[in-house]
Amino acid sequence: MKTIELQINGAAHEVSIEADETLLQVLRNRLDLIGTKKGCDSGGCGCCSVQVDGKVVYSCMMYAAGAAGKAITTIEGLGDGGTTLDPLQQAFIDAGAVQCGYCTCGMIMNASELLATTKNPDEDQIRHAIAGNLCRCTGYTKIVDAIKLAATRIAGRAMESPE
Template identity: 50%
Template sequence: MRVNLTVNGRPRTADDVWPGESLLYVLRERLGLPGAKNACEQGECGSCTVRLDGDLVCACLVAAASAEGGEVRTVEGLAADGARLAPVQQAFVDAGAVQCGFCTPGLLMATDDLLTRLPRPADADIREALSGNLCRCTGYEKILDAVRLAAERIAEGAPSGGTGPEADPAGGTDREAGR
């Protein structure tokens, strides 16, 4: 079957999608967007988090066919057109919140969603927003620091994100971009 999506602001089509194929598989393998990670395949870790029609979802649990006609935003689409990194991505780099990088895309998507809804979150709000994301490498403190830093920068006028290019236009590393 054919699945038509709008991904990071651009119309995209995936052909030969089998009925049980996940949105995660389509994004990574058919559309060439490796940002969302395949870790648990059970929706427990959050590394595959994307926005589907404005809501955060674990892409490993969403049948691609059910997303037909939907709008998907991935970590590759966080930066505004022409920007190397979105403020949330840059804050994670600057705060040292990225170690192996596997959980980072999901954490970035959750952070972007939080700061879009609640620009000045309390620590309890941050913890709740990130509760669906697991990280094996950190003690989470640097991740919390990164969210606070992103909130501060956005409050000072940096855009919270936007529908950006599907790949890093400046050629940054996958780790820097949260992929």
């Protein structure tokens, strides 16, 4: 066991881990951040997507030790932690992009990176961005709709309050 410090959603967490524990295992099993889901544990489904320094990673494919000193964002870090949601979370609700919900958090974390780097992405950009996140319920139609809706709302807000 060794002790590392992880910066998660803006807070520091000191955690004792085995050297080969993945970020996913530490988030779920040691820190109870259960919004990050395990779908395959082999980098194939995207349910465990989180952001590390603003980039989406499959947390099942990253050693926790490798994330030390980096800014980790999980689904619990979106919105204000209360009833105010991130525009993507709200759009997923409004567009009906949630069915069983197991892929949802990873999908939102992935889309969140896209919208942070690409204003008003077109449909091709959205579909390619989420191609690493599998969903078996929706056929992706309403997920794509939700990401478009969030992008439009974010752009609208930017228009209202130009910096």
